[in-house]
Amino acid sequence: MSSGTASEQDKRALYWLGERLIDHRHPVSILVLVVTGLFAYWTFQLNLSTSFGDLLPQSHPFVQIHNKYAGTFGGANNIQLMVETKDGDIFNVQTLARIYKITEEMDRVYGVNHNQIDSIGHRTTRYLRALSGGMLRAEPVMTGVPKTADDAASIKRIVHNTESIYGLLVSLDDRAALVRANFIEGRLDHRRTFSEINERVIAPFQDGWVGALIKGKDPLKPDAVIPAEVETVYRGTAAADAGLKPKDVIVSVDGKPVADRVELAAAVKKAGPGAAIVLGVKRGDAVENAKLTVPQQDISIYVAGEPRLYGYVYAYANDVFFILTVTYILEWLLRWMYFHDWRGALRPTLTGVIAAFWGLGFVHLIGFALDPLILVMPFLITARAVSHAIQMHDRYYEEFEHHNWDQRKAIVAAFAELFVPTLSGILTDAFGVLVIMLVPIVMLRKLAIVASWWILAITIAELLLNPIVYYYLRAPDPDVVMAREKGWYKALINRFTDWNLSGFGKAVTMIAWAALAITGAYLMRGLIVGDPTSASPLVWENSPYNISHAHIQDKFGGVEPLIVVAEGHDRDAMKEPAILKTMEKFQRYLERDPDIGYSFSLVDILRGVNVVFHELEPKWGVVPNSARDIAQTYFIFFNNSPPTETAKYVTSDYATAHVTFFARNHKGDNIARIIKRCQEFIKDNPMQGATFRLAGGLIGVLAAANEELLRNDFLMNLLGFGTIYMIVLFTYRSLAAGLYLLGPLFISNIVINAVMAVWGIGININTLPLVTVGVGFGIDYGLYIVSRIIEEIRVSGDLDQAIREALVTSGKAVSFTAVCMVASTALWGFSNIRFDAIMGTLLAIWMFVSFVASETLTPVLISYFRPTFIMREARHARKAAQKPAATAAAAS
């Protein structure tokens, strides 16, 4: 039997190579195992992490502006924490004290930018206070924990009279307060931020709250353990009822020691509302017991923002091990049932594991890290490796029977006959993935390099080590090999193939695929770039994150910042009335957009100060008319603040400031519209002495990413298909071969895009690589089938017979590999990370559609159009048939 695509000479070389690999099995296997061991060692050094900068198109002008000003005006990594009361407003001593302490704790979370925290409890949130003698002074809203009802009432008055606070940091119904904190991008540690916010910022004040302020960590001694000492006990609370007093130290809960406030809060939270607990209270030297009933929560704390979102993603990332385990067991059972032999279950696992070590070790070796959002990708590559191994194993059994149970001959024949389609499949996958590098986003480029290497590493196990592994394994029992050819699965494949290749079956196949392509093309018009919903698509709609996000959006109108920088051409540009009035006009203009909640700029401070300066007359809520008056107004507000505090409003030379718009959501089409409106305004309102620069904040960088994706999506698809076409061209030495293989793949692409549009999944930096990988992986099924058709036509010379034979042999193995791949990727549907679940499901659909297309449409197209690159191989059969006839004639 000859190779489907290789010439006789190539074929001989492959048989020779197979023989030599077995002859030199010891040095080859030792070398591969040593290198694999090294990669395995590096694999276990690997960490999950996300570098925010890697997710951005760094060459995009928006991102460059974002990078330039994120440290001063605020970046995209904001956390919004909302404290909402269940009854009444926030202006009572107990609630305000907790807001103050929550802000204090937030300021201590790792990676927070201490100068970019907005909260009525933070020192940088100031109001203008009129003093006797006509003095005005900007003071923090809260300088400490309020102690009396008068303190609380005073804070309420301040809030209601300060335009930059009321509605922005305290809701208009007085029932919620917002703590907004910006995190330094280079110091983001999502796991740590997530746990610190849960344990230190939320638990002690929400479900671990007993009605008393407990001493927290000393910021000057962050490593010192500070015991849970009671600072203040509020009247009418569970703590007061339990008899707790200031200076008491709580040392245990229900007999279990608690070292500090965090452990105390965790123990109270665990007991739950209504539970009766016994606190061990140290008073002086004696330890007494105090019975306390855990109170119902009187406030709810909601937290949103990118660092929080990624925190949830990391918290759910361990799902991968559960899915891995279930997939492994399922795949082993499926393979065992198919091959009736443990070798059939084990051999593909070896390929998958070796390739995984090579791939993951390489990730560590080149200094990359794994993002939890792309964990589906390694899974898919491993599934692909396993698929190639299943093909090889099936062929080995087939050749074992064909070569009269001679193990060595069967190993070499399987290796030589499948070498070309396997290598072509691996190369199309690897180079197909490499086109992702076109998108100028570091994460995608890293991913392209890693995925491409990983896929290429499949060759080590599948082509280099494979004959040796078979040689080491005991040959299967002939019964086992023959059992594959019996049973319902084989019968089903035979029956379906007969139907598909009948006249009626061919017509139905063509019509069905045409209908599917037209329907898909119609539905895929709804596909959008960016996120299609206001909720984060990374986690499920009913996840705690999306619930929090929706609550905060409802209360405050919009929390996702778009920062437009007003860059002055010279110092003091921000003292020019014309510039400031244009900034104000910009705010009013964009606030008319339904998806902009509110805006903030230096102008709001100016107007507020001007009103206070003019005895609270609202008519003075305007930008002063002269640069001198403006400078004076700035002086009034900023003279008590250090430059690090004022930097969040304006640079220290007063050259550059910003207008920040808070968007209600980050839907892809809304972002595009908002940016377009900004550009229109900037074009129509040129400023003398300053220029508006787009754009920082989450909305700004998402706009940049969406623009890059839109610009490159078509090009990537084109090059993806182009690369595959070129490899197919060289494999089959035919211009037409690519059309027969890419046609079905193109329809699969349409179908998957339609599914994404219908399910509301947008193209973003997370979905794009998986979609591109799908294009490459879908081709493999067709390669195996077409190669087998060529192989068979060289023997029989009859096209229809060759197609039938290919479908019931290689097609059967293809159908089984497709079942395995679909099953393993579909299991991701159970992930708590919605993105992984959707991507797993989508890839499962993709694999299924391209498999069905390869099994039905490709053979029918070949049967109808009888392509030359296949038909020319029939000559081999004719020549082979003529030779014995001529020999016989000569003999007679």
Added chain:
Amino acid sequence: MSLWESVIIVLVFSIFVVVADEYIHARRRRKHEREDTARRAH
């Protein structure tokens, strides 16, 4: 579930499948041998 729990489960499962498969095939071989012996005795 942690990485190591996952590794242990899949290893134990794999060993179980290999042992069970060998046992099944060994029984089948013995049965065939008995049948062959019986046939030859006839």
